[in-house]
Amino acid sequence: xxxxxxxxxxxxxxxxxxxxxxxxxxxxxTVDSDGRRRFLRYAGFTAVTASTILAACENATMEPSxxxxxxxxxxxxxxxxxxxxxxxxxxxxxALEQLEYAFYVQVIATPYAGIxxxxxxxxxxxxxxxxxxxxxxxxxxxxxxxxxxNVNFSAINFGDRNSVLTTARTFEDLGVSAYNGAxxxxxxxxxxxxxxxxxxxxxxxxxxxxxxxSPFSTSFAGDDVVTSDTGLDVxxxxxxxxxxxxxxxxxxxxxxxxPTM
Amino acid sequence: MNLQNLFNALENVDTEIYERVKHVSRRQLFSFGKKxxxxxxxxxxxxxxxxxxxxxxPDRTVEVLKFALLxxxxxxxxxxxxxxxxxxxxxxxxxxxxxxxxHEASHxxxxxxxxxxxxxxxxNFDFTARGAFPTVFSNYDTFKTLAQAFEDTGVRAYKGxxxxxxxNDPVLExxxxxxxxxxxxxxxxxxxxxxxxxxxxxxxxxxxxxxxxxATNEREVNVPGISGIxxxxxxxxxxxxxxxxxxxxxxxxxxxx
Numbered sequence: 354x355x356x357x358x359x360x361x362x363x364x365x366x367x368x369x370x371x372x373x374x375x376x377x378x379x380x381x382x383t384v385d386s387d388g389r390r391r392f393l394r395y396a397g398f399t400a401v402t403a404s405t406i407l408a409a410c411e412n413a414t415m416e417p418s419x420x421x422x423x424x425x426x427x428x429x430x431x432x433x434x435x436x437x438x439x440x441x442x443x444x445x446x447x448a449l450e451q452l453e454y455a456f457y458v459q460v461i462a463t464p465y466a467g468i469x470x471x472x473x474x475x476x477x478x479x480x481x482x483x484x485x486x487x488x489x490x491x492x493x494x495x496x497x498x499x500x501x502x503n504v505n506f507s508a509i510n511f512g513d514r515n516s517v518l519t520t521a522r523t524f525e526d527l528g529v530s531a532y533n534g535a536x537x538x539x540x541x542x543x544x545x546x547x548x549x550x551x552x553x554x555x556x557x558x559x560x561x562x563x564x565x566x567s568p569f570s571t572s573f574a575g576d577d578v579v580t581s582d583t584g585l586d587v588x589x590x591x592x593x594x595x596x597x598x599x600x601x602x603x604x605x606x607x608x609x610x611x612p613t614m
Numbered sequence: 615m616n617l618q619n620l621f622n623a624l625e626n627v628d629t630e631i632y633e634r635v636k637h638v639s640r641r642q643l644f645s646f647g648k649k650x651x652x653x654x655x656x657x658x659x660x661x662x663x664x665x666x667x668x669x670x671x672p673d674r675t676v677e678v679l680k681f682a683l684l685x686x687x688x689x690x691x692x693x694x695x696x697x698x699x700x701x702x703x704x705x706x707x708x709x710x711x712x713x714x715x716x717h718e719a720s721h722x723x724x725x726x727x728x729x730x731x732x733x734x735x736x737x738n739f740d741f742t743a744r745g746a747f748p749t750v751f752s753n754y755d756t757f758k759t760l761a762q763a764f765e766d767t768g769v770r771a772y773k774g775x776x777x778x779x780x781x782n783d784p785v786l787e788x789x790x791x792x793x794x795x796x797x798x799x800x801x802x803x804x805x806x807x808x809x810x811x812x813x814x815x816x817x818x819x820x821x822x823x824x825x826x827x828x829a830t831n832e833r834e835v836n837v838p839g840i841s842g843i844x845x846x847x848x849x850x851x852x853x854x855x856x857x858x859x860x861x862x863x864x865x866x867x868x869x870x871x
Contacts, residue, residue: 478810481843482851488841489832529794536790542777547833549773549793550852554812556797557853561811564802569706571713574798584720585791586798 421541423610424497430605433499435591437610439544440497442535445591445608446548447490448499449531452601453524454483455504460521465514472565479521479558486551493547503603518566523597525559526578528552530587531594538591538612556586675782676732678775681858682789683725685771687736688868689764690718695741696761699751707806711761714799721792728785738870746867758807763823765800766813767856767864769793770823774855797853812850822864826854 418424422438435444457480464473491498510516532552539545560573578587592613595606671679693715696702703711726733741750741760749756772793779786801811809817816824830838830848837848 475811478812478847478850481847482812485837485841485843485848485851488843489835489837492835492840493833533787533790533794536776537780537783537786539780542780543833545777545780546773546855549776549790550832550854552790552794553769553773553797553853554851556794557801557811560798560801561805564805569709571709573710573802574713574717574795579717579795579798581716582720583724584717584795585724585788586794588787588791 418494418497420494420497420544422497424494425499427500428607432605432607433502434607434609435499435611436497439539439541440494441608441611442538442548442591443490443494443544444497444499445535445595445611446532446551447487447494448502448602448606449524449528449594449598450483450487450490451502452504452598453528454480454487455502456506456509456520456524456601457483459506459509459511460517463511465512465517467514475561475565476521479562482554482558486554499606502606504601505603506601508600515566518562521562522559522566525555525562526587527589527594527597528555529559529578530589531591533586533588534590534594671782671785674778675785676729678778678789679725679729679785680732680734681775681861682772682792683722683729683733684737684865685764685768685861686718686721686725688739688865689768690715690722691736691739692741692760692764693718695751696757702751702754702757704754710802710806714761714765714803717795717799721795724788724792728788739868740870741868743867755807758803759819762800762803762807762809762818763820763864765796765803766818767823767861768796769800769853770856771858771861772796773853774857774861810850813853814846814850820864822860825856825860829854 418436418440420440420443422440422442423436424440425436425444426434428434435441435448457476460476461473461480468476509520529552532548532555536545536548536552539548559578563572563575566572574586579585590613591608591611595608595613599606693711697708697711697715742748747756747760750760751757772789776786776789776793779789804818805811813824813827815828818824818827828845828849829852830836830845832852837843837851838845841848843851
């Protein structure tokens, strides 16, 4: 997180920030000749209030990303905003992948009582998949990425099979619902395909975790997640997903620049 | 019009196809009449989709849904026959295939409703693929092999068409929600066969279903390189797409002449 400069330093920093951002936006194909004026209005240039300046100086990245949208922002209170546009959605996915990976790291580091070889193999595979997802998003987002998150797993009993697997089920189903809901929020088809490549793997995880909890039942694609009369899987918007995930994440995550419902 | 496009697409991937389906296609085209097909079908589509989704769909969206319907018809009939074949599916596994079958039937109904008058009738299927799988409904292992192939194909097919649906949010969301259900099915069937729930390298049969699944570079990011995760695990972590032509080349093997 950036440390805020004193007021005397803010104005020149703010102007250089504006200049930098405007130049990059004008380079972008999506901004017309009127882009500068519209952007300046958006940034509150005509009324440089204390809060605007603070918002600017709190911005950890300040970079419009090539992925589309503005990058993450860490506020003075430590809360993390995911950013806007496709970047905001990809940061949302990145946050969930960070959470999942941290969970499975702990699952493998302190295996629950009575874990079988097959279960250990499955959970190790999943841990590795989540790391691949997490690291991919970090690399793809570059400077627009949210920082590494700290997790709070105090509600999980890692020594207990049921506690671990029901939490895994929650995370995987939540991930499926999140990607299913976020697809329509993406503007770039390449980002949609990338999300699609990942969501089906999350769905595979969910099915296998559910199988471990309830063998040879219909749970792998159970009526609690797949609507019985339409055959459609769970879907949630960012507001719902983040509310469910927040309990496991130390930093407050905000999606104030994304559609949340 | 759309029907003709489908046959053109099929013809591109299998030069025999026109010979095999030309009577059907001609009869269907004649029954519409050329003018009627051009005028009435889009009207029917628009009216049914207005009801279903509150907005009309462009031709490209309709094409994707027709393509999806073909795959869902295939899966639906496959499981229905399997479940109705005495002695094929062991009692312990029946709930699994009954659940999958229930979803495929729902997907068919949903897509038919969405397409309205533009929905093609169900083709006649030959699940032996003209003799390539003669024991499909008499040998449980063959049945499971094809179940896995159909589900993994479905996952890859929907994914490959997703970006074509970005113009219509409700349709895109519906397709994504079918897509992840196919992935749940695929994972369960794979496990039933003693395989990993995720596609590892190109493991599976027939090979065309798994073409390109070994990929480990995503968006020009060398994922094993940046993550330290093995190429095998990275290939599992990302399900790759299949193009429409690749999927049709697989599906057409199971469409009866």
